[in-house]
Amino acid sequence: xxxxxxxxxxxxxxxxxxxxxxxxxxxxxxxxxxxxxxxxxxxxxxxxxxxxxxxxxxxxxxxxxxxxxxxxxxxxxxxxxxxxxxxxxxxxxxxxxxxxxxxxxxxxxxxxxxxxxxxxxxxxxxxxxxxxxxxxxxxxxxxxxxxxxxxxxxxxxxxxxxxxxxxxxxxxxxxxxxxxxxxxxxxxxxxxxxxxxxxxxxxxxxxxxxxxxxxxxxxxxxxxxxxxxxxxxxxxxxxxxxxxxxxxxxxxxxxxxxxxxxxxxxxxxxxxxxxxxxxxxxxxxxxxxxxxxxxxxxxxxxxxxxxxxxxxxxxxxxxxxxxxxxxxxxxxxxxxxxxxxxxxxxxxxxxxxxxxxxxxxxxxxxxxxxxxxxxxxxxxxxxxxxxxxxxxxxxxxxxxxxxxxxxxxxxxxxxxxxxxxxxxxxxxxxxxxxxxxxxxxxxxxxxxxxxxxxxxxxxxxxxxxxxxxxxxxxxxxxxxxxxxxxxxxxxxxxxxxxxxxxxxxxxxxxxxxxxxxxxxxxxxxxxxxxxxxxxxxxxxxxxxxxxxxxxxxxxxxxxxxxxxxxxxxxxxxxxxxxxxxxxxxxxxxxxxxxxxxxxxxxxxxxxxxxxxxxxxxxxxxxxxxxxxxxxxxxxxxxxxxxxxxxxxxxxxxxxxxxxxxxxxxxxxxxxxxxxxxxxxxxxxxxxxxxxxxxxxxxxxxxxxxxxxxxxxxxxxxxxxxx
Numbered sequence: 177x178x179x180x181x182x183x184x185x186x187x188x189x190x191x192x193x194x195x196x197x198x199x200x201x202x203x204x205x206x207x208x209x210x211x212x213x214x215x216x217x218x219x220x221x222x223x224x225x226x227x228x229x230x231x232x233x234x235x236x237x238x239x240x241x242x243x244x245x246x247x248x249x250x251x252x253x254x255x256x257x258x259x260x261x262x263x264x265x266x267x268x269x270x271x272x273x274x275x276x277x278x279x280x281x282x283x284x285x286x287x288x289x290x291x292x293x294x295x296x297x298x299x300x301x302x303x304x305x306x307x308x309x310x311x312x313x314x315x316x317x318x319x320x321x322x323x324x325x326x327x328x329x330x331x332x333x334x335x336x337x338x339x340x341x342x343x344x345x346x347x348x349x350x351x352x353x354x355x356x357x358x359x360x361x362x363x364x365x366x367x368x369x370x371x372x373x374x375x376x377x378x379x380x381x382x383x384x385x386x387x388x389x390x391x392x393x394x395x396x397x398x399x400x401x402x403x404x405x406x407x408x409x410x411x412x413x414x415x416x417x418x419x420x421x422x423x424x425x426x427x428x429x430x431x432x433x434x435x436x437x438x439x440x441x442x443x444x445x446x447x448x449x450x451x452x453x454x455x456x457x458x459x460x461x462x463x464x465x466x467x468x469x470x471x472x473x474x475x476x477x478x479x480x481x482x483x484x485x486x487x488x489x490x491x492x493x494x495x496x497x498x499x500x501x502x503x504x505x506x507x508x509x510x511x512x513x514x515x516x517x518x519x520x521x522x523x524x525x526x527x528x529x530x531x532x533x534x535x536x537x538x539x540x541x542x543x544x545x546x547x548x549x550x551x552x553x554x555x556x557x558x559x560x561x562x563x564x565x566x567x568x569x570x571x572x573x574x575x576x577x578x579x580x581x582x583x584x585x586x587x588x589x590x591x592x593x594x595x596x597x598x599x600x601x602x603x604x605x606x607x608x609x610x611x612x613x614x615x616x617x618x619x620x621x622x623x624x625x626x627x628x629x630x631x632x633x634x635x636x637x638x639x640x641x642x643x644x645x646x647x648x649x650x651x652x653x654x655x656x657x658x659x660x661x662x663x664x665x666x667x668x669x670x671x672x673x674x675x676x677x678x679x680x681x682x683x684x685x686x687x688x689x690x691x692x693x694x695x696x697x698x699x700x701x702x703x704x705x706x707x708x709x710x711x712x713x714x715x716x717x718x719x720x721x722x723x724x725x726x727x728x729x730x731x732x733x734x735x736x737x738x739x740x741x742x743x744x745x746x747x748x749x750x751x752x753x754x755x756x757x758x759x760x761x762x763x764x765x766x767x768x769x770x771x772x773x774x775x776x777x778x779x780x781x782x783x784x785x786x787x788x789x790x791x792x793x794x795x796x797x798x799x800x801x802x803x804x805x806x807x808x809x810x811x812x813x814x815x816x817x818x819x820x821x822x823x824x825x826x827x828x829x830x831x832x833x834x835x836x837x838x839x840x841x842x843x844x845x846x847x848x849x850x851x852x853x854x855x856x857x858x859x860x861x862x863x864x865x866x867x868x869x870x871x872x873x874x875x876x877x878x879x880x881x882x883x884x885x886x887x888x889x890x891x892x893x894x895x896x897x898x
Contacts, residue, residue, distance in 0.1 A: 177233075178217045180207045180246075185224050187263050193221075194264050203232065203246045211236045211244055219246055223262055230258040241550070243557055464512045464524040472501055475602035481506075486596045487624055491710055493603060494518030494620055495657055500606040506599035511589075515603075516610050519617040522582065523589045532589050534564060537581040538573070548572050583616045590618055594627055622666045628705040637697050644700050648686040650714040652703060654679060658711045665711075670694060671702055680781075681732060682718045682725040691736065724777055731769065731785035738792045743809045746796050750895040751813045752822055754851045755801060757891050762797040766790065806851070819854040826852070826894075827862040834869065840885030843875045844894060 182205045184190045197204050203219055211217055213236055221230040232255055234248040251259075251267070259267035460468040477498075479489060493502065493515060502513040514522040523532075530536070538544045544567060552563035552572075561569070564578045573581075632640075654662055662675050674693055685703070689696050706712040718725055738746045744753060748761035769789050774782050799805040810819065830845030846866035853863055873879060880887065 178211060178215050180209070180211060180217045180219045180244075181222050182207050182219060183222045183224055187223075187225065190221070190223065190259075190262060190264065194259070194267070198248070198251075198259075199266075201248050203234065203248060204243055206241070207244045207246075210241050211239045211246075213237070213239050215239070217246060219248075227262050228258050230255050230262070241553070464510050464526045466510060469503060472503070472604040473606060475503075475604050477601075477603035479601050481596050481599050481601065486593045487627075487708075488710055489601060490518075490520075490590075490620055490624070491658070491661070494661065498603060498605065499610050501604045501609065502601060503604065504593075504599060504601050506596065513589075514609050514613055516613065516617055519620045520586050520590050521609075521613045521615045521617050523586055529589075529592070532585060532592065534581060534585055536588075537584045538564075538567075541581070541584075543577060543581060544572055579615050583618065586615075586618050587623060590620070590623055591627060619666075621661060621664055624709050625665055625705060628708045629701070631708075632701050632705055640697060640700050640704070643704070644685065647714050648689075649684060650716060651682045651684050651718050652679060652688060652712055652714055653682045653718070655711055655713050662706070662711050674699075674702070678732070679712065681728040682721070683729060685714070687729070691733070724779060724782070727774055727777060728779075728782055728785065731774075731782060731789060734765065734769065734789050735785060735792070738789065738796070742813050743796045743800055744813065747793065747800065749800075751810055752826075752848055752852060753891070753895070754847055755803075755806070758800050758806075759797070760888075762793060765793045807853075810852075816854060819852055820856060820858055823849055823852045823854050823859055823862045827865060830866065830869065834875075839874050839883075840880050840887060841890050841893075843870065843877070843880060844887060844890045846870050846875070848894060 182203060184193065193203070193205070203221075207219070215236040217234060217236055219232040219234060221232065223229070232246075232248055232251070234246040236244060237247050238245040256267045456470065460471055462468060477493070477496075481489070484492070489502075495518070497517045499516050499518075500514075502515055504511040504513065509525060509527045511523060511525040513520050514524075535549055539546055539549050548567060549563065552566045555561060555566050556563055559566075564573075564582070567573045568575055568578055635643075659680075662679070665672075665675070667675065670693070674688075678688065678691065678693060683691070688699060688703075693699075694702070703712060707714065742751070744751045744758065747758055748764060749758040769786050771783070771786055774786055800809060814822075826845045826848045830842045830849065833839075833842040833845060846869050849862050849866040850870075853859060869875060877887070
């Protein structure tokens, strides 16, 4: 059994310890050495002013460096005698000091056992850790989150202001409410040997009451209602039970009745309702506790993490722009996640987790020293001010640094919960959260994207390609209702272009790879991450938008070719093509993109693509329809040496075709030589020879067409030659 000591500085401290704690079966204070939760201990109360120590036994239910709580065994006779000798006369005889007072019969519901055994605003403290920083960090589990919701001028909710006793406790030196001062009988109890006020001596009935077993004159016996009235606990015939609406009518809450204009409720009923509500509030153990959930507004979302993982739940609430409290019931623990517009700003829990405490950010991060943190925890016990607020008030850290630390903590917890696949949750709308927690929000989309990318980074490229084998024929499209989130993702320019301009058209995975907007492996990693986040999906059928999407894909591909290719290729021509071939390509684009073909879609996106394709192709044709424009554009495609080689090759090809009697091919070759006109001695010679050959009537366009020559097909053959 572990030996602990609790040093008491003076008799007044012992009296306070007795009236507030020992009398109710607990001991609370800074005990040495610091125990652990669940320790069976022998506690020695050491009076510093002299006298024998008091030996007690019990179990540690909450342990910390600042103050531990021990649930005591019934006091022994030796312990009572020692307390009497030290000046606690009430410790002699009577009921066991470990007995707790019964709950008030006036209340409709009793307080939880812990609230009864430890009166006053005792903050639940987490289990101690081996390191001093962890022990001091867990002195108050509510503090571990330390939001900037209180100021040094006001104490936290449920605690009294500095210098005043907590609710339900008497000031130092005064007896608690409902208890008599030392040496006096409690109010309502008579001195030893006398009958209590209002009670008759033993064997006699009290004044005005009938003997036992008989009802007073004119009254019904106990448990029976007077004639004409319903028994207690039963509803008169034709009336609905209290708190329930008559059949066919909506049920109305007591608070609604109290706030209704012209309510027939009496003042006494209103007072009782207020008293009941106050008792309910007093019984609540603070945030992240089941007793407090009843104070939250009704839940609008329920779920099971086994069916809706943490990531999906957060995205659903983000899509709702939800502001309120997400209550999480996991295995033997409760967490409350506070959301503002769907993004976490703060967490509280009934059990601390290593790495998720505020001290893990401030102390381990080097923002404050261990000594500063221990001092802040001590001052919390003295003043009720949260440690973070205390450090700010003392100038140890700035407000921005505290807020960033709290944001870092919220990010850690959000990330740690990614693997949660059990437990249930409920979301309670609470607009006040937006004003209470003026903390920076967690960038949820960035956090989720980083988590998925980190997981995919561990997958080899070969395994990635194997996973994609069955997906190439499927269409990739944004998940319904998640388009806004896609546009808010922290992506680079190429990725964002893909999300905004490409993905909405429902391309198949194979088509996306063929577009060459991104390298295939990078494209797959991005799409797989977005699919894991629930932002995109792979489907076999596009449904009713298939025709519309095909039109957008055709137009986008035409626009991409105009932007990606050189001027000649953009108009479906070769860089050596003549003006006639270039114009033919331009006219084909105009026919394919006639606005009348797409008017029935009445879609602004498609109309915008039609305008862009026609405007760009028109600008290209304006450059290429002049000899000078074609010459300048060719310089951007080929070098002068390549141009001269092409001129030589075409002239030689024309001479050979003319020698073999292939007049159509010869004409096409000579025209190309004139079109290229590379200059220089060789170029000039080729140009002169081509003009001379074209003067032959057999090579005229009319003669060749009459002979059935397909000059267009011959042009395409030359393009393939190059």
